[in-house]
Amino acid sequence: MNKIHSYLAASIAIALSGTTAFAYAEADTENTKDIEIIEVSGDFHRRTLNETTSSVSIIDKDAMQQRHSQHLQDTLNSFANVNFSGGTSTARFIQIRGIGERSQFVDPVTPSVGLLIDGIDYSGLGSAASLFDINQVEVFRGPQSGRFGVNAMAGLLLLDSTAPSSDFNGEFQLSAGNYSEAMGGLAMGGNLGVLGNARFSVSQFQQDGYMENTYLNRDDTEQRDELSARFLLDTELNKDWLLQTVLHYNDVDNGYDAFSLDNTRETLSDEPGFDRIESQALRLQLSYLGFDNSRVEMSVNRLDADTGYAFDEDWTYEGIAPGWEYSSFDSYFRDRDDKTAEVRWLSDEPEALFGIESEWVFGLYYYDKSVQLTRDYFNWDLGQPSIFQSDYDSQHTAVYGELTQHWSERVTTITGLRAERYNNDYLDSRDITEQPEDTMIGGNFSLRYQASDQSYLYASVARGYKAGGVNGEALGKADDKGLEELESFLLERSTFAPEKLWSTEFGVKGSSQDGRLTSRVSAFYHWRDDVQLKSWVNRDQSFVGYIENAAEGNGYGLEVEIRNQFTDGLTFFASASWLKTEIEGFLTEDGIDMTGREQAQAPNYQFNIGFEGWLGENFQWVIQADGKDEFYFSDSHNQKADSMAVLHLALNYHYQDWRVSLWGRNLTDEDYEIRGFYFGNDPRKEYVPETYVQYGEPRRFGITVSKSF
Template identity: 60%
Template sequence: MYKNLITLSVLSLSFSSWANDVNSVKADDAAMEVIEVTADFRTRSIDATPASVSALSKADIERRSASYLDEMLNAAANVNFAGGASRGRFIQIRGIGERSQFVDPINPSVGLIIDGINYSGLGAAATLFDIGQVELFRGPQSGRFGADAMAGMIVMNSVAPSDDVRGQWLFDIGNYNKRMAGFAVGGDLAALGRGRVSLSQLNSDGFTYNDYLQTDDTESRDEMTVKLALDSDLGQHWQLQSRYHHIDVNNGYDAFSLENNRHTLSDEPGYDRLQSDALRLQLNYTGWQHSRIELSSTWLQADTAYAFDEDWTYVGIAPGWEYSSFDAYERDRDDATFELRWLSQQPIELFGIPSDWVIGVYHYRRDVDLLRDYFNYDRDEATIFTSDYQSRSSAIYAEWQQHWRDDLTVTWGIRGERYDNDYIDSNAVIANPSDTMWGGRLSVNYQVRPQTYIYTTLARGYKNGGVNGEALGRAKDQALTELEDYLLARATFKPELLWNAEFGVKGRSEDQRLTVRVSSFYSWRDDVQLKSWVNREQSFVGYIENAASGDNYGLEAEVGYQVSDNWRLFASAGWLQTKIDGFVTEDGVDMSGRDQAQAPNYQFNLGSDYWFNEAWQLQLEVDGKDGFYFSDSHNQKADSMLLLHARINYHIGDWTLTAYGRNLTDEDYAIRGFYFGNDPRDEYVTETYKQYGEPRRFGISASYQF
């Protein structure tokens, strides 16, 4: 294993050396744009960032005609997502991440931040209109972001306000009755500063036909996003940044079929909804010569509703064997954050070494109220379940960058965080999980040549522990009597820790035509939090259990090559190996030595961007992914997939007219899978049930940039 990592590192370095020697094609206008990463404590170029980061630009989003984050993720190495909802809103990085949420609160392994607002656990908010860049950080980022970033962080930044008037119109129609419109405009607002507003609305019938109800819109999509941004100069040294979001998602959810196709039989189709309002204010003071102050606060209020037809059928499908149940979850979430940061504006001498530094404090409050409406088979009646979950987290952090030489930087960072959570529910379960954790990183970044960097990083991430409220509350159910002691023993679960060692090379050729970024990594997971299930007839109880350990190691690579002035090729690839140790399911299956769930061994994306002339442009992409296990508690797998996408653009002035297609070969590929008996017609024989990703999509769009 370690020999493999050493070999990968040597190959990475060799590849970088070759990149710097490529000078065969010269063109004055071929210089590639320098990509900047904004989510760290300081903005810097992606090549100078000592981490495995992918930056998906506005042009990348447009190339795939994407309207939501899951339509982009197959283009990123070692990033996967799970369905189980109307969108793929559960994300895994390097094989680590949640796959669902039902009764209990979850602690995300992969966080989501949009315009500085923490949307972790609210993946439905990840709409893409007027997003300027998506930054995907792989590996633990807890030193920067805390417990929500043990496996990585996704940061989405909207197009920033500008001094001059800039904006766009977008109109898009496609199959499955897709209609989308978007408008954004920004510019100078005199004394108020610089502002921008964006609005988008997407509607679609979805990809399911309900044979019982004779309708094709039980998985409809209805998604509206409104964003406001204002950057104000309050004086010579004071700046205020204001961001407001309103998101309204009202989607249907009717994805699973007893026949494992896109034809369902449910008589009570479900839904997947989000209505949220969020505000962020950041006040900056830059009046000191060597340092500045950043003070920020955010508020988020979100109502979510998630429901599904639990039996997936209708009354009368199999008299004597059938059951009928509708399961609905409504959550009311209120978040608030406060952060004060003091950081250097230019290096100062510390112990004789030019150094940059940052010191900060952070406080986070999250309150979540759940109301579940379901049929309780133990009581044989419809039941209302409620819970209240209050989470408080406070942290202090510091980071020190030492510039030992002009070409050598060493970064030390540490974060200490204390969480105190209170949980109470209508089953009289009361719990107060709390702990103190720490994370951080040590990295060395060496600039080999003007355009080539080598880095190595050792980072520690962490994730909160918690309570298995559902397991505790149902331990005394009559149908689960034999498992009472088993469930009570799993009342709580411990925090998870992740150590990650990483080596990477990033650079470009002297003529700017070739760009290469390669990272190799090895991760150690302690007290791995894994989702498990107890299934007894119509009784399903989910809980989180700590496995002893886990290992994740692999490689990520991104390559871009400007073949000529009018032709660019690009590719990304990921190789991933994972393992579980010390995990035995409730029915006695030892999963030790097996791959972790949602962790394909390989992924790749290949693309071409070709201009025939100043008007016509052809863009092609291919996504590939290995098969992977759906769950850590059973051994059913998704098949490998290969998807083809294409887009033809006609540019005339500020207008772009587009015809596009995704998954042109109409491949059925699974994005979520369960393994249990749910078909009354065969007396509930255990089977694998799959939810499929989007089928062949095609459409036309018109956009106007001004």
């Protein structure tokens, strides 16, 4: 009951703050200027950010450059209720409102938070998210399964490259910083005659990383070497047909040596790991525009990604503690092949449907994901190196639709529904076979009220889902030596069921008439059924990970964004969130009842706050701070990351089409944790369990020169 009271109080507070914004909007009707309209591309029908009926945030190219963001993870701390976990060289997995995966080892994973880049599904492959020539990043919070399907139960991140245009234009960028950082990028595009409008971009990023391996006397065991290339082409075949082509190539060859036995930035590994991806992707979308007020979009995607992830399992070297030590190297190689086909028919403008001005979408969707895993590791049961292999094929078919109805000039409803069927086939080298399958239903209903020209109220309810799967590692190790007493426990967890997420949300979005003040506030409450939680069995140096369904979980909170241009030379911006989550019905293997505890990766508060100013027409400065509360590292132990706050600064000189930037990130050199484990791994301490952490970036600084043309 106290939770409900808190939620109602928060909603009332939002309504009051919204009323203030509306009053401001209505009062300032003179001396107006053109307002910059920010459009959201992730909706079926392009809407402004204020018109969306869910909590959505956008960071554009200029804001990314102010943070010196080279990779998606460099932007994530600026978004309310968005977190990410380490365990890799760059963030692969993301959490929204406390929901999301943290790692992947042996078993297949269905991400709770999706990632789309130029319409191609990179969910679970976050290391491919280079930001050079990305026009904007959109973050959708809450269930998005009705629109995007199985990989968007908790939310979605969408990245759009700069679109091709008929005018020749482009940009080049050079950057250098500490830790031997160097980056170069070139983007250009224009009209190619009968081929249409095209844009090509390529970028290369290199860095030594933030760790020093004192055993090997190296400072580059966490090095980053990332190449990204994209090509977009829009071809008008004739007045009725448009063909859009997208080509991607990524080659990421990063080191991985993140954990220290002493919890410092100095490691002792004699076999540092790696974190690699080489991917090629193609997207073809053919649109028929010959109807009077609708169009048909037909698309096919193909993504091939070869990934490699490895680490020194003992984090040390032979001879550090004779008689106690062990030595092991663990590596995972995955070959992922995705094929997607989709057809949708949608209206272009509102038209009368059953006497009501309406917009509509109807679509069919097919997704085939095939993953082959080869694990090269030391098998402690056999006492020798071993190879483990698995094949996981997942097919999804879906039918979906969305209807937007304008009941009056101010009142609009949006109704969406999606039915999705999955069939999975699992086979591994231990002769484990499973074939989980199910049908899942998702969707949304929202009501929007336009209180003034630039201000909206909305309320919504949405249902998301995530597919079930197989615990192949648990099945395969059920009869290992040392785990015999757990055989029945592991066999009972051979598969896990789909998870469902229900969410209600109320929000206020408004802008002043002159566009100088914008504010967006959302309050939400969500509850989860058959919650998929990761747990571990730890016996000596044997670890078995598995996913099981807890009874349920819930969460509620707030998200606020404000931008206020006080004068032509000074702007204030901020985003902040508050979150409260709870697990119910989850018992770990060693008997700890986690009921009532908060979920992992779910800090109670997060914020990004800053000022942007101009000195004359050429000098610009931006100072901002990111912060978040402490949070649990895992659902299977109670160790926490400390609260953190870091400061960033950018000083820019603009001259014609040139920009020279001096930038600094984490200027106070704060040590903060992004991943943590609790177990015994130090032979000098006879493997007494303790907390080991991976740190975020230290103080960084450098210079960037760019030119637009």
